[in-house]
Amino acid sequence: MTTAQQERTAAAPHGFELSVASGLQRYSVQHSGLTLTSVFQPIFSLSHMRAVGYEGLLRAHDPFDRAVSPIDVFGEAARVGDVLHVDRLAQVLHMENFRMLGAEREWLFLNVHPGALTDPYHSASLLANLRRLDLSPRRIVLEVLEQSADDVERLAEAVRQFRERGFLIALDDFGAGHSNIERIWQLNPDIVKLDRIMLSHAAHRADVAAILPGLVALLHEAGKLVLIEGVETEHEAHMALSCDADFVQGFFFGRPAPGLADSAHAAECIGELSERHQSLVDARERRMANRLAPYLRAFERAAERLAAGEPLDEVCWNFLALDDAARCYLLDAKGRQAGRNVVLRADRAAHETRYLPLTDAQGANWLRRPYFRTAIAEPGRVHVTRPYLSINEAVPCVTLSVATHIADRTCVLCGDIDWFDDERF
Incomplete structure (x- = not known):
């Protein structure tokens, strides 16, 4: 010794x-x-x-x-x-x-x-x-x-x-x-x-x-x-x-x-893992963008027609006809919902009866929601949220939003998309 x-x-x-x-x-x-x-x-x-x-x-x-x-x-x-x-x-x-x-x-x-x-x-x-x-x-x-x-x-x-x-x-x-x-x-x-x-x-x-x-x-x-x-x-x-x-x-x-x-092995292991993880994140983002593309096109067209003076009930049909489209609604410049949710399918209306106290959103205040704030901050551009839990049916959703002018007032058009996603890392 x-x-x-x-x-x-x-x-x-x-x-x-x-x-x-x-x-x-x-x-x-x-x-x-x-x-x-x-x-x-x-x-x-x-x-x-x-x-x-x-x-x-x-x-x-x-x-x-x-x-x-x-x-x-x-x-x-x-x-x-x-x-x-x-x-x-x-x-x-x-x-x-x-x-x-x-x-x-x-x-x-x-x-x-x-x-x-x-x-x-x-x-x-x-x-x-x-x-x-x-x-x-x-x-x-x-x-x-x-x-x-x-x-x-x-x-x-x-x-x-x-x-x-x-x-x-x-x-x-x-x-x-x-x-x-x-x-x-x-x-x-x-x-x-x-x-x-x-x-x-x-x-x-x-x-x-x-x-x-x-x-x-x-x-x-x-x-x-x-x-x-x-x-x-x-x-x-x-x-x-x-x-x-x-x-x-x-x-x-x-x-x-x-x-x-072994410090060298640890750095190599974590470095390679981080690169593979980023590749997975990038691929997932591309899949999300591809999935959103038809909804974005239909929503942008709806916003153009709305700004041209057409009624909300008529401009949203192409968007709402897509498989996972849930609803459209219009907010004023203070985040107040100007009318009821526009829903196309009968099965959607039946499903929403489980959350009956929440189905009538007319007059609701969505001022706190990120989709309203981002739209007001950058008007004319369609904004897309990350998936979050919708209060309407307590299911994951993504919201598209855009601030536009109807006559002499600013409004925010919103469209919700059901976003059930089983993908996991």
């Missing part, structure tokens, strides 16, 4: 053993007949195209060198009332091994049981170990696990104190168990980790996939960075890109390992 190794061994907590495997030095510790050690799963920034952090994960083996699930380790600890001790033991082990890796700027993500955060001994022990290892609290991201807390106010106060000391706080497994929107308001984390189950559902259901970008946007507006965990396939990686997540974690990008991620 070298002098440096001897110094590190002497500095390690009592009971920790230093071993060398595959050229890597790492610590292990014996607990309840098991050998415990650490592996680290990289967390990548999609924008930086490199690992910005590593989550410390426990690995356990029995005396016959058979792997034991960490779930079983903590399950047994819970059975005998030893969870907080094992929680602290795992954190010290991860900090020791992370320090051995020589990472200079990356974060270390540590899973922390809510009960351990509110334990005064845990706080003192954590800070003491960081000082001993010369690790700044700013290098540590405390992941608050999704287990329930007996006293949420006490947990929130403990989280606040850790943050004041320089730690970052992550809310783990958002969307599962007790990790929900209320938990975000209570704990005010810096990073929110979306649970894998949300990504799994989104990969198989278009309606759930449509929610993810909005959820990420909501978290961004609340000042939270977003990490999507459990990314295992390229399809799921494209979904993470499409919803504008900040960070990703999962087997597709990097498996848990004793050492650091």
